[in-house]
């Protein structure tokens with residue numbers, strides 16, 4: 105019996121990473137750092153989850169030091185939320201319909217994300233015109249866990265807050281890091297690859313489909329209906 109859907113945010117609910125990349129680059133310029141992350145750079149750097157961890161990984165790559173990463177990341181988050189509030193970003197196909205179905209059928213909705221909570225609030229305001237806590241019953245995000253994806257911590261936190269066993273839930277992800285995190289938490293994982301993760305290895309996914317528009321809640325609720333793409 106499927107009792108809850110646990111959504112990843114970036115790349116799963118919406119194609120947000122180009123907005124993140126712009127917020128990073130605009131912050132680097134504001135801080136007069138001669139750093140610029142191209143799409144190719146960002147594809148590589150996205151393997152490191154978490155914005156602060158990603159900046160640190162970049163600094164190791166280029167041998168940089170002496171940057172207050174937490175302060176720079178706060179500036180980036182302020183820019184990201186402003187870009188999100190400016191509008192123009194839609195949910196990925198099928199996301200709103202699946203969430204509406206889940207609400208109608210009494211299937212609970214949760215978030216398990218590496219991104220920062222203000223970013224979840226900004227996305228919910230922009231895409232649902234509501235505070236995040238009105239859209240998702242449970243939210244596990246960003247620095248609430250010490251070990252970010254692919255560690256299972258954020259999915260374990262979401263399960264704990266839901267008070268449900270993994271077998272009654274389904275994780276929805278776009279990235280290999282997210283797939284590994286959710287699998288290690290004991291969850292079945294439905295993967296819808298995003299623009300930045302299309303070439304990743306999704307071995308172990310319960311289902312792999314182009315978007316959530318390709319499925320229905322009843323198909324997700326019946327494990328026997330699972331088909332490996």
Ligand code: XBP
Pocket residue numbers: 112113114115121124152153154155156181216217218219220223246253279282
């Ligand atoms: C994707 C991430 C995040 C975002 C940037 O999170 O790894 O780090 O790229 O957001 P998700 P922050 O688990 O939702 O796919 O700068 O706030 O980390």
Ligand code: MG
Pocket residue numbers: 112113114115116277278279282
């Ligand atoms: Mg993601």
